[in-house]
Amino acid sequence: MHLYIHIPFCKQACHYCDFHFSTNLSRKADLVDAICAEIRLQQAYLPSQPLETIYFGGGTPSLLTETELDRLLVTIHEQYSVATGAEITLEANPDDLTDAVKLTMLRRYVNRLSIGIQTFDETSLRWMNRAHNAQEALASVDRARQAGFSNLSVDLIYGIPNRTDASWETDLTTMLALDVPHLSAYALTIEPDTAFGRWERSGKLTPIDEQLAATQFEQLTAALIDAGYEHYEISNFAKPGQYARHNTAYWQRRPYLGVGPSAHSYNGVSRQYNIANNARYIADIRQGVLPATVEELTVADQVNEYLLTGLRTQWGCSIAELDTLLGNDFSGQLQRELTNLYQTGWLLRDGDRLRLTPAGKLFADRVAATLFVEE
Secondary structure, three states: OEEEEEEOEOOOOOOOOOOOOEOOHHHHHHHHHHHHHHHHHOOOOOOOOOEEEEEEEEOOHHHOOHHHHHHHHHHHHHHOOEEEEEEEEEEEOHHHOOOHHHHHHHHHHOOEEEEEEEOOOHHHHHHOOOOOOHHHHHHHHHHHHHOOOOOEEEEEEEOOOOOOHHHHHHHHHHHHHHOOOEEEEEEOOOOOOOHHHHHHHHOOOOOOOHHHHHHHHHHHHHHHHHOOOEEEEOOEEEOOOOOOHHHHHHHOOOOEEEEOOOOEEEOOOEEEEEOOOHHHHHHHHHOOOOOEEEEEOOHHHHHHHHHHHHOOEOOOEEHHHHHHHHOOOHHHHOHHHHHHHHHHOOEEEEOOEEEEOOOHHHHHHHHHHHOOOOO
């Protein structure tokens, strides 16, 4: 089983981010209390099996104090059995990893760091309103290793306007020199309720160049595959055996519990969405009320979600599993659509598996949507 904890606080708002967070840290302790209470309220949500992964996301979980992190993990251990060797990940910003004492503290509680570097380019960091600089980005990985972390992941962003392919190549060269076991790389997207979204509407922001993003994605995949990384999910690369176990559970549709404001949960037949409002979340939890909306998944929902997530991975989708979910012959029902995708060169069939081709990875969501079923 798998547990996600959303820590909805940041020092400052990155211009591209539309995740739920607050820059007002005054209620951080109250929020941690509420999350601990929710963990107790939700104890029966997951089957009584040991937790294989725990993931602190956000927001910026590296803003947690030792007392806060300790309280959360003590509560988790009180309510759940945690498997030996469980992957315990914490997302961190480079500017929170400048203190050796802080890093040593984190190492006592978690065994994997996901570091939000995004880019090593100083101009781009300022443009995105990141709190760290290029030097802190470089130093964060070395400092984490000195504190005893070997299981490290780094986040990068590509498709940044006005960045040349050569500049992106420099980011890739710098990242590869760090020799981390895992990398996540995402295309910059402009979301409406962000600073970039407002800039775009006012004409202040140059629209994202999709061809630039596609070219840089191809540079990314070529460089990492050549360096020995497996491209095991559209946005994720790992050295052999170093997959992100928690996120892989999402992509493989395993049950998980999400706690904290805006967190999602999935139990195989329904999804649950917590309210994305810190004050209301705290108030409801104090009353013993779970501030969540439940969505029962239809057969079509389950098939389409499997297509969306499964096709993004190197394992693809099992036709037998699609048949079982659908209660029908999937490939027979979608024969025309599948044939068109095979002929386009975006999809291939390998035994029981449907997988994206390298060309198809640029159009993953479009391929999945082509195969969506209706009730």
